[in-house]
Amino acid sequence: MRFKLIFLFTIFILSCSETVPLSSKNELNFGIVIHGGAGTMNRKDMTPEKENEYRQALEESITLGYKILNEGGTSQEAVEISIRMMENSPLFNAGKGAVLTAEKTIELDAAFMNGKDLNAGAIASVKTIKNPITAAIKVMEQSPHVLLSGRGAEKFAEEKGLEIVDPSYFFTQRRINDFDKIKSIESSANVSIKESEKEFLSTQRYGTVGAVALDKHGNLAAGTSTGGMTNKKWNRIGDVPIIGAGTYANNSTCAISATGWGEFFIRNVVGHDISALMEYKNYSLEEAARIVIHDKVAALGGDGGVIGIDKNGNVVMEMNTSGMYRAHINSEGELTVEIYKN
Amino acid sequence: MRFKLIFLFTIFILSCSETVPLSSKNELNFGIVIHGGAGTMNRKDMTPEKENEYRQALEESITLGYKILNEGGTSQEAVEISIRMMENSPLFNAGKGAVLTAEKTIELDAAFMNGKDLNAGAIASVKTIKNPITAAIKVMEQSPHVLLSGRGAEKFAEEKGLEIVDPSYFFTQRRINDFDKIKSIESSANVSIKESEKEFLSTQRYGTVGAVALDKHGNLAAGTSTGGMTNKKWNRIGDVPIIGAGTYANNSTCAISATGWGEFFIRNVVGHDISALMEYKNYSLEEAARIVIHDKVAALGGDGGVIGIDKNGNVVMEMNTSGMYRAHINSEGELTVEIYKN
Numbered sequence: 001m002r003f004k005l006i007f008l009f010t011i012f013i014l015s016c017s018e019t020v021p022l023s024s025k026n027e028l029n030f031g032i033v034i035h036g037g038a039g040t041m042n043r044k045d046m047t048p049e050k051e052n053e054y055r056q057a058l059e060e061s062i063t064l065g066y067k068i069l070n071e072g073g074t075s076q077e078a079v080e081i082s083i084r085m086m087e088n089s090p091l092f093n094a095g096k097g098a099v100l101t102a103e104k105t106i107e108l109d110a111a112f113m114n115g116k117d118l119n120a121g122a123i124a125s126v127k128t129i130k131n132p133i134t135a136a137i138k139v140m141e142q143s144p145h146v147l148l149s150g151r152g153a154e155k156f157a158e159e160k161g162l163e164i165v166d167p168s169y170f171f172t173q174r175r176i177n178d179f180d181k182i183k184s185i186e187s188s189a190n191v192s193i194k195e196s197e198k199e200f201l202s203t204q205r206y207g208t209v210g211a212v213a214l215d216k217h218g219n220l221a222a223g224t225s226t227g228g229m230t231n232k233k234w235n236r237i238g239d240v241p242i243i244g245a246g247t248y249a250n251n252s253t254c255a256i257s258a259t260g261w262g263e264f265f266i267r268n269v270v271g272h273d274i275s276a277l278m279e280y281k282n283y284s285l286e287e288a289a290r291i292v293i294h295d296k297v298a299a300l301g302g303d304g305g306v307i308g309i310d311k312n313g314n315v316v317m318e319m320n321t322s323g324m325y326r327a328h329i330n331s332e333g334e335l336t337v338e339i340y341k342n
Numbered sequence: 343m344r345f346k347l348i349f350l351f352t353i354f355i356l357s358c359s360e361t362v363p364l365s366s367k368n369e370l371n372f373g374i375v376i377h378g379g380a381g382t383m384n385r386k387d388m389t390p391e392k393e394n395e396y397r398q399a400l401e402e403s404i405t406l407g408y409k410i411l412n413e414g415g416t417s418q419e420a421v422e423i424s425i426r427m428m429e430n431s432p433l434f435n436a437g438k439g440a441v442l443t444a445e446k447t448i449e450l451d452a453a454f455m456n457g458k459d460l461n462a463g464a465i466a467s468v469k470t471i472k473n474p475i476t477a478a479i480k481v482m483e484q485s486p487h488v489l490l491s492g493r494g495a496e497k498f499a500e501e502k503g504l505e506i507v508d509p510s511y512f513f514t515q516r517r518i519n520d521f522d523k524i525k526s527i528e529s530s531a532n533v534s535i536k537e538s539e540k541e542f543l544s545t546q547r548y549g550t551v552g553a554v555a556l557d558k559h560g561n562l563a564a565g566t567s568t569g570g571m572t573n574k575k576w577n578r579i580g581d582v583p584i585i586g587a588g589t590y591a592n593n594s595t596c597a598i599s600a601t602g603w604g605e606f607f608i609r610n611v612v613g614h615d616i617s618a619l620m621e622y623k624n625y626s627l628e629e630a631a632r633i634v635i636h637d638k639v640a641a642l643g644g645d646g647g648v649i650g651i652d653k654n655g656n657v658v659m660e661m662n663t664s665g666m667y668r669a670h671i672n673s674e675g676e677l678t679v680e681i682y683k684n
Contacts, residue, residue, distance in 0.1 A: 054499065117481070117642075118609045118610070119609065119610055120608065120643060124490055124491065125492065125494075137665075143575070143576070144605065145574070145575070145576070145578040145605060145607045146604075146608045146609065147578065147579040147580075147581070147584075147608065148576040148577055148578055149491055149577040149578075149579055150491065150492045150577045151468065151577065152576035152577025152578070153574065153576055153577060155576055156575070156576040171351060172588065201457070204418075232485070232487070233485070233494065233562055234485070234487070234490040234491065234494035234495055234497055234498040235491040235492045235494025235495060236487040236489065236490055236491075236494070237466070237489040237490070237491055237492055238356045238489075241583070242489075242584055242586070243587070243608050243609065243611065244584070244587065244608075244611035244614060245585070245586065248611075262488075263486065263488045266460055266462065266488045266489065266490065266585050267460045267461065267585065268460070268587075269585065269586035269611065269614040272586060272611040272614050272615070272618070273614070273618065276614070276615065276618035276622060277622065280618060280619065280622035280623045281622045281623075300459075300460060301507070
């Protein structure tokens with residue numbers, strides 16, 4: 001009789017452990033991953049001082065998000081604060097320090113998505129909003145729409161009391177120099193383009209910042225912010241504000257933020273495809289991200305990378321370029337900061 | 343020996359039949375499906391004359407596309423010609439006859455995608471391009487970008503020699519009346535909104551035109567064009583120009599064009615999700631479209647519909663609204679035109 005009771009009790013305990021809700025199972029498995037853009041990164045072009053500056057900025061940014069998560073805050077708050085810090089830094093192609101368009105203006109795109117309710121917000125082609133990621137979140141929370149653009153998006157941000165700056169705030173000498181160099185290559189293009197110039201041009205397609213996080217409540221979130229592609233024309237919008245392409249989050253699978261040659265990420269619906277491979281084919285986050293970046297994006301001739309975190313806290317930082325500014329902090333507070341692929 | 347030869351010959355023929363390329367297998371299974379928008383459609387509001395006008399316009403539009411396909415033209419040409427005809431008709435919310443924004447302007451969005459090479463083009467928030475679908479195709483063919491917006495997209499269309507019209511061209515009295523009615527409901531909204539007014543408002547979220555086609559070469563294509571949502575604010579962009587949401591084509595699965603409450607179609611990445619369910623879970627086009635429209639879009643509170651055609655010529659016209667203007671012609675030239683759900 002006693003053995004039978006112990007046996008039944010054991011069965012009871014075992015069956016309970018199977019029904020532990022995800023949120024409590026994930027109590028410890030929180031985490032955050034950020035990126036500051038993927039692209040052509042050569043060690044020879046990088047001074048130790050410059051490398052240190054990037055590493056420090058990435059560490060500061062991710063630590064802000066990690067603290068929020070560690071104190072029980074939401075993945076939304078963590079993603080927002082980490083991205084804001086990178087938008088405010090002149091090092092990254094987002095907010096201050098963004099690249100110049102063909103008209104020598106700066107046009108910013110950003111998006112945010114919550115995995116819990118698939119709610120999302122995004123803005124495209126704005127010139128005066130200091131922190132585009134916060135505007136994207138406001139679109140999600142305080143408008144009936146998902147994507148606002150241009151002057152309309154700026155008016156929305158003004159109405160909601162967000163910080164507005166003069167367009168000149170975003171300009172940095174480094175990006176003006178890059179722009180001038182492109183224009184001079186363009187004007188001599190009917191003669192010939194040198195190999196070194198081709199290499200330079202290929203570095204100008206990239207640059208974005210993004211963050212994905214899993215909080216202690218089991219909720220995923222993804223955010224991305226960018227100035228787009230140097231010398232972009234005709235109010236081009238890239239993959240960043242396209243929900244499903246550059247930014248996607250779904251509590252049943254993962255949260256993804258992409259960086260790279262945006263057109264190829266749109267055509268491959270990168271964020272949603274990684275999620276679909278996990279949901280419909282039971283692939284791991286890593287397997288799904290590898291297939292999409294190396295087989296699908298590369299097959300069309302595109303390049304770039306993604307960061308992702310799944311509902312169990314597994315992370316991926318995958319790229320088919322020579323590097324991606326990236327960092328990760330797991331539940332135990334262990335920090336990883338990397339720049340080059342290998 | 344003779345039997346052995348016959349046996350080997352049979353094996354040879356069987357193995358050949360397995361390697362018949364898809365394009366020749368599909369030689370006869372071409373087809374086209376179009377829609378002129380989904381939404382709340384009550385038989386009581388529809389006069390026989392009005393219904394006839396819609397049926398006639400749908401038949402004219404789809405016949406243009408069908409002829410192209412029947413003569414061996416491409417799915418791209420068929421989709422473009424059918425959509426252009428609906429953009430030029432004042433009956434549909436695309437091109438002439440589009441709905442008004444909150445600023446009493448007309449802002450048009452359109453997208454096109456080829457299933458063969460996953461190439462795509464789209465434009466958003468344009469006010470002067472007579473045929474937005476043609477501009478979307480030009481973005482795909484003659485720019486390095488996928489999505490252009492606002493004044494930039496208009497400049498691109500001008501440079502490429504597309505037909506430019508004065509913004510007043512798109513205005514129709516019917517849409518001005520709808521706009522005035524919404525504004526009057528809005529201004530009295532602090533008193534109370536009557537049931538009939540709520541019903542009217544719900545009819546103002548929809549309206550789009552789209553076409554999907556499979557040609558004799560086995561290539562799929564999808565296109566969509568719209569004026570968006572009446573009274574939309576802040577340069578809102580809907581699901582139409584979002585590749586993967588309102589418009590998607592992939593030769594390995596299907597071509598999809600959506601119509602409905604755009605925000606929910608973006609959050610559900612509708613077009614790509616239908617494709618992913620087919621590719622990764624082997625669902626039929628019909629099963630996949632039903633799940634996405636009835637379970638996923640509806641679960642978030644959204645409504646609308648999709649049309650789709652798969653690589654074998656199977657079609658779907660699925661909605662969770664009371665109707666969708668739609669038509670289909672199959673390889674045998676059989677025409678179906680429908681408005682109501684049942």
